[in-house]
Amino acid sequence: NAGVTQTPKFQVLKTGQSMTLQCAQDMNHNSMYWYRQDPGMGLRLIYYSASEGTTDKGEVPNGYNVSRLNKREFSLRLESAAPSQTSVYFCASSEGKPMPLHFGNGTRLTVT
Amino acid sequence: GQQLNQSPQSMFIQEGEDVSMNCTSSSIFNTWLWYKQDPGEGPVLLIALYKAGELTSNGRLTAQFGITRKDSFLNISASIPSDVGIYFCAGFDGDSGYSTLTFGKGTMLLVSP
Numbered sequence: 001n002a003g004v005t006q007t008p009k010f011q012v013l014k015t016g017q018s019m020t021l022q023c024a025q026d027m028n029h030n031s032m033y034w035y036r037q038d039p040g041m042g043l044r045l046i047y048y049s050a051s052e053g054t055t056d057k058g059e060v061p062n063g064y065n066v067s068r069l070n071k072r073e074f075s076l077r078l079e080s081a082a083p084s085q086t087s088v089y090f091c092a093s094s095e096g097k098p099m100p101l102h103f104g105n106g107t108r109l110t111v112t
Numbered sequence: 113g114q115q116l117n118q119s120p121q122s123m124f125i126q127e128g129e130d131v132s133m134n135c136t137s138s139s140i141f142n143t144w145l146w147y148k149q150d151p152g153e154g155p156v157l158l159i160a161l162y163k164a165g166e167l168t169s170n171g172r173l174t175a176q177f178g179i180t181r182k183d184s185f186l187n188i189s190a191s192i193p194s195d196v197g198i199y200f201c202a203g204f205d206g207d208s209g210y211s212t213l214t215f216g217k218g219t220m221l222l223v224s225p
Contacts (some may be wrong), residue, residue, distance in 0.1 A: 004154075033212070042118075042200065042217035043155070058212065072132030090154050100145055100205065101213065
């Protein structure tokens, strides 16, 4: 039982390049989330999907887009990467409210 | 938005010592969660609290949901080197229209053997 799987684990981009971070969960959870983690800032919500077919902005959505492809998969896209998007990105899922979130192991992204 | 104040920011202790950390908020929460993040990994749930005044243990860890619903505490007894990591509190308020968790900024724990 893998839980929440994120790919890739590491990525280096140049400013202006685009990429998609992939996330899949095998726990049949309804809700999925994308967070970024920066030193001293804790975890900040980028986007979330409360259920299949819906997405909503979180605290820091600018520069990102998401797609809830199906119940299992939730992707995060950077259309034109900027150095300020250098961060560790975590995907999470939950069954509903109140939630404990189940996190993946993160994607470490560097934008030069 | 809602904010959680987590303290201390970091702790450096000797193996065997007890540890206490806490989170406070200006808002009321209905659920408090405590997570631990090991280096290079995602956060893992330690304890979930769903009722004001609730005291819950998980091995050497004990967490409490404050009676005012605006704070929570995590205690670790007899620390060991594998307790090293970042501990996050998170609060959920299902009443105000916020449908997601609010995270504290974390407490980094270092344990010296």
